[in-house]
Amino acid sequence: MGKFEDKVVIITGAAGGIGKVTAKKLAEQGAKLALVDLKLEAVQEVISEMRLNDSNALALQANVANEDEVKAYVDTTVNKFGKIDGFFNNAGIEGITANVEDYPTETFELVLNINVKGVFFGLKYVVPVMKKQGYGSIVNTASGAGLIGSPGFVGYNSSKHAVIGMTKVVALEVAPHNVRVNALAPGVINTRMMRQIEKNTVPEDAEGAKQAFSAAVPMGRYGEAEEVANVALFLLSDDASYVTQSIYTVDGGQMSQ
Ligand code: NAD
Numbered sequence: 277m278g279k280f281e282d283k284v285v286i287i288t289g290a291a292g293g294i295g296k297v298t299a300k301k302l303a304e305q306g307a308k309l310a311l312v313d314l315k316l317e318a319v320q321e322v323i324s325e326m327r328l329n330d331s332n333a334l335a336l337q338a339n340v341a342n343e344d345e346v347k348a349y350v351d352t353t354v355n356k357f358g359k360i361d362g363f364f365n366n367a368g369i370e371g372i373t374a375n376v377e378d379y380p381t382e383t384f385e386l387v388l389n390i391n392v393k394g395v396f397f398g399l400k401y402v403v404p405v406m407k408k409q410g411y412g413s414i415v416n417t418a419s420g421a422g423l424i425g426s427p428g429f430v431g432y433n434s435s436k437h438a439v440i441g442m443t444k445v446v447a448l449e450v451a452p453h454n455v456r457v458n459a460l461a462p463g464v465i466n467t468r469m470m471r472q473i474e475k476n477t478v479p480e481d482a483e484g485a486k487q488a489f490s491a492a493v494p495m496g497r498y499g500e501a502e503e504v505a506n507v508a509l510f511l512l513s514d515d516a517s518y519v520t521q522s523i524y525t526v527d528g529g530q531m532s533q
Contacts (some may be wrong), residue, residue, distance in 0.1 A: 278305030280512050284357040286310040286349070288340050288398060289367030289414075293319035293467025294417065298364055298505040300326055303333075303507070310353040312332040313367070340394030342365045350401040359404050363510040365398040366417040370469050371431040373476040384431045391435035392440065392442075399446050406455040415511045416443050418459040420531045427476065436461075440523055447521035456520035458511045464489045464526025468497040495528030 280302050287302075289295040290311035299309055299452070303326045310321045316337035323333045326443035334356055338345035353360060361402065371387040372379070396415055406412025421429060422436030439533070440459055464470055477484040490497055504526050510516055525531045 279336045279509075280362075283306070283361040284308045284310070284353065284359050284384045284438050285362035285364065285367060285512060286312060286353055286360060286402070287364040287445050288312045288338075288394070289320060289417070291315045292367070293363070293469065293501040294462070294504050294508075295366050295475055296322050297501040298366070301502075301505050301509055302362075302512075307362075308332045308357050310336055310349065310357070312336045312338050312340070312349050313405035314339055325333075326513065327418065339390075340398065341381055341389040343397050343521045346394075346397035347401050350398075350405065354405055357382060359409055360412060362416045363394050363398065363404075363412070364417070364508055364512065365408075365414060366416060366508075367394055368419075368435075368469075370476070371429070373428040373473065375408070375428060378428045379430050384434075387435050388438075391432070392438045395439050395442060399442060401410065403446065403455065407450060407453040410454050412455045413512050413516065414446075414455070415508050416457070416459045418443065418461050420461050420463045420525060420527050420532035422441055422459070422478055423461055423523070423525070423531050443523065444521055445491060451520055456511075456516065458519060458522045460504060460511075460514070461523050461525045461527065461531065462499065463525070463530040464498045465526075466500050470498065484497075493528040499526060499528060512532045 285307045287295050291313040312318045320336040336349045338349045368391045371383050403481040418439040419431045419436040422440040474482040478487040507526050
């Protein structure tokens with residue numbers, strides 16, 4: 277029997293690098309999954325790749341920055357599966373790389389809308405369900421960028437600092453109800469997002485940017501999505517039953533230098 281047998285887990289950003297691998301690992305452990313992303317077809321592909329079906333998986337299209345769409349994905353999950361054991365509040369975007377004076381206001385607003393409001397709406401609608409149940413585990417995907425400053429990333433870093441703030445507040449609000457809220461703070465992880473950041477940072481030499489980002493990591497390399505998913509699974513599972521309001525760096529030692 278898998279650790280997540282009959283557990284229901286919602287994942288946002290489920291078509292992306294970290295979300296997809298986490299979905300796969302949860303499915304292997306028996307979880308029932310509600311997979312949410314802007315890209316419906318990509319989520320449907322994840323479901324067929326994992327050989328899931330209508331009885332154990334839902335493909336849900338939603339923009340996490342849209343409150344009605346968030347309410348809808350939460351309601352649809354509860355109507356279908358009757359509960360929510362775990363919530364991986366993970367969707368996010370990188371924005372662009374530019375110093376503050378050149379950072380377009382619309383990009384700043386877009387990044388905050390998705391990375392902050394998207395996480396907030398998820399918490400707002402999942403928390404009442406878990407409080408009523410008297411159990412649940414929420415994992416917000418923040419970033420190492422939520423712990424330190426990175427020049428050129430005023431939108432992204434601000435948004436991820438906010439995710440850590442929300443994690444701490446909501447963890448305290450729901451702790452008496454046996455609901456846990458933690459955050460992941462990944463470093464540089466080998467997904468589409470880092471490919472885009474490399475291009476945004478040094479358009480003429482994305483490979484050079486990758487080498488420079490890797491050199492800044494004490495372990496000397498990017499992390500893989502699976503290495504983040506492993507920590508997400510721990511936090512979502514009952515193995516972490518006394519862990520709440522914690523920020524887990526998954527970064528090859530980068531943030532704690
Ligand atoms: P990714 O780009 O591969 O995946 C992100 C997914 O989120 C995509 O499938 C995308 O379609 C979805 N998404 C984007 N905007 C959305 C919206 N408005 N509504 C619904 N879905 C939306 O990137 P990833 O690396 O898997 O990132 C996952 C999370 O991890 C993000 O929050 C990201 O900020 C965070 N993170 C990533 C890294 C890294 O180095 N890759 C490091 C630290 C934190």
